[in-house]
Amino acid sequence: MTLHAPIDFDISWEEDFANRVNPELMTRLLRASIPVLEQSDWSVTRVEEGFCETLLPLNKATTNQHGTHQAALVSLSADYTGGLALASLLRGVPLAGIHPCREDVSASLWLAGMNVRYKSPSTGHLTGVCQIDAAQAADIRRRYFQGSRVLASLDVQFFSNGELTAEAEMKYFAQPTIQLSPIAEKPSRSALFSHKLKASARMIAGIRAQSSSHPKLRVQCPHASLVAGPHGELLADHLHSILPQLKDMVLTRTQHIDELIEQVAGVKQIVLAGAGLDMRSVRHAAEHNDVVFFELDLPEMISERQRVTKLLEKDYSEQRVLISADFKRDDLAAVLTAHPRFDATLPTIIVFEGCSMYFTEEENRRIFTSFLEIMQNPLSCLWVDFVNTAVVTRRTNNQRIIGFLEGMDSLGESFVFGTDNPRQLLESIGFGLVDTVSSGEYLEDTDAVLSTYSFSVARRFC
Numbered sequence: 104m105t106l107h108a109p110i111d112f113d114i115s116w117e118e119d120f121a122n123r124v125n126p127e128l129m130t131r132l133l134r135a136s137i138p139v140l141e142q143s144d145w146s147v148t149r150v151e152e153g154f155c156e157t158l159l160p161l162n163k164a165t166t167n168q169h170g171t172h173q174a175a176l177v178s179l180s181a182d183y184t185g186g187l188a189l190a191s192l193l194r195g196v197p198l199a200g201i202h203p204c205r206e207d208v209s210a211s212l213w214l215a216g217m218n219v220r221y222k223s224p225s226t227g228h229l230t231g232v233c234q235i236d237a238a239q240a241a242d243i244r245r246r247y248f249q250g251s252r253v254l255a256s257l258d259v260q261f262f263s264n265g266e267l268t269a270e271a272e273m274k275y276f277a278q279p280t281i282q283l284s285p286i287a288e289k290p291s292r293s294a295l296f297s298h299k300l301k302a303s304a305r306m307i308a309g310i311r312a313q314s315s316s317h318p319k320l321r322v323q324c325p326h327a328s329l330v331a332g333p334h335g336e337l338l339a340d341h342l343h344s345i346l347p348q349l350k351d352m353v354l355t356r357t358q359h360i361d362e363l364i365e366q367v368a369g370v371k372q373i374v375l376a377g378a379g380l381d382m383r384s385v386r387h388a389a390e391h392n393d394v395v396f397f398e399l400d401l402p403e404m405i406s407e408r409q410r411v412t413k414l415l416e417k418d419y420s421e422q423r424v425l426i427s428a429d430f431k432r433d434d435l436a437a438v439l440t441a442h443p444r445f446d447a448t449l450p451t452i453i454v455f456e457g458c459s460m461y462f463t464e465e466e467n468r469r470i471f472t473s474f475l476e477i478m479q480n481p482l483s484c485l486w487v488d489f490v491n492t493a494v495v496t497r498r499t500n501n502q503r504i505i506g507f508l509e510g511m512d513s514l515g516e517s518f519v520f521g522t523d524n525p526r527q528l529l530e531s532i533g534f535g536l537v538d539t540v541s542s543g544e545y546l547e548d549t550d551a552v553l554s555t556y557s558f559s560v561a562r563r564f565c
Contacts, residue, residue: 116152119194123202124150124187132201133183140183143176147187153235155188160228161263172225177261180231181271182214185257188233189275192243199280203509204517209280210247215254216274225263233259233273243277252278301407302338303516304379305331307457309339310353311381317351319546322358326382330411335380346507348552355542356488359558360454361387363486370394370482371449376435376474377458379404380411388419395422395444399435402427430458431466436476450482460490460518467520471532478563485534485562487525491555495521501552525559534561 122128126147134141143165149156159165159172159180167173190198190212197204199211235243235257246253254276261269308331311324331339343349364370364387374397375381384396398408405427412418424445428438439445453474459467474485493499495518497508511517522528526537538560543553 114195116194120150123195123197124191126150129187129201133187136201137183139176139179145180145183148230150187150191152191152194153188153237153240155184155191155231155233157184157187157231158228159231159261161226169224170226172229172263174219174221177221177225177229177269178217178219178271180229181217181219181259181261181269181273184231185233185259185271185273186212186214186275188235188257189243189255189277192235192240193247193277199512203512204280207281210277211280213276214273215276217271219269219271221269223266223268225261225268227264229268230262231259232262233257247277247279250279250282252276252282301403302334304404304407305335306338306342307335307353308380308382309335309337310343310350311357312336313339313343313350313354315351315354317354317546317548320351320354320358322354322361324357324382324386326385326415329414330380330382342507342510345510346503346552348503348550349507351546351548352542352553352556355545356456356558357383359540359545360456360486363484363560364391364452367450367452367482367484369450370452372397372445372451374439374451374453375399376453376455376470377430378408379457380408381456382412382415383454384423385412385415385417385419388422392422395424397424397426397439397442397445399426399428399438401429430462430470434473435470436473439477445477447477447479450480451478452483453478453485455485455487457488459487460495460520461516462520464520464522467528468532471529471534475533475563481563483563484560485529486558486560487529488556488558489525490518490521491557492521492523494518494555499555504552504555525557529559529561534563536562 126149129150130146133147144160144162146158147155148158157180159176161172165172165176190210193210196210197208199209202209243253243255254274256272256274259271259273260267308327312327312331314323328336360383364373371393372395373384375383376399378398378400384398387394388396400408405425408425424442426438426442428435440447455474462470471485478485494504494508497505499505508518525539529537539557541554541557543550546553
């Protein structure tokens, strides 16, 4: 993957202000993303290019035991006042985690450090102001739109009752989100990329930790809550509140895969491609003590799997093989066959769960072709899930789905691929037998959201 410099969108400041950074919009988006801003009634009051003014009211939620502003909330206000002033310079570029966006057209901003000096107690509503001078603003624009990472030091001042009450020096990183991903020329990952990966995996684990009232769903993972941690459970609750069907969709696919494992006679190998924090190998190892589980994921997730499985009472490490792989660059067939414990002639189940929607059609075809190459036993099969095309194109009329996708965007996990005909796709690659069922059909539920998500089991031979 080659990275290109971000495009300086040819739009006017008036258009950018109206659609991306006006005070009403940014107040709403920031409050939605950072609940403490909502609780404190914090707001953006004025935005210009290179300038931001905000208001931190003096109210019950923002005061300390002396009836003055809490120092920590002043620092919080400084963070978003300076950050929005910086963002105003990146005309036309949506902010990852704030605006609905994809990683290839968004900017990631991150607070690198801060130094706040409190001059006097704040006894009135607190106005925060960040003004970036013209020379620094021009340098920030130039560096960002040339594709360079920006490190900017900005000053934020706070005024209460007409007096200067605090000053803050804020240091920010800003760079195109796409540059956080590894590339062949520079395979190392950033801390933000690693955080994004773990956040998504913990969120799914948090959903698996929940139980369903649906009569057809019996699956339960006793380890999910531990591996999700409070971070995953918080993210799961947030996205479940946006899309209530999400829990049943995730639990349905979990149960569907469990059933497949029981149906494939004599299975000897199970490949978890994109294993994330799925504890399926630990759940099934005792009952299937002659099965070897191959767990493939990016190095950061493999390290996280190693960390969390050490917390379990028994991790069945003798049956589990952890392999680092980059699905965008590596030949997965070559990666697996290079391991001495993998045998392509044995009955094998390949589980590609929750992944296809994050790869382009070309990338998916290459991955599926690689899987097909190692399915040399007639009993071997591939399990994969898909979303419908309308979900990816956002042409669904369901506002809950749209809200969920925006939530995934904020995690940096935008959907880029969907198909309305999984069988045709897989058969065109060379699979000989494909069975597909939507989550709605599986649950015998007519909910329209469930019909947009399907599972396919593909075999090489008829």
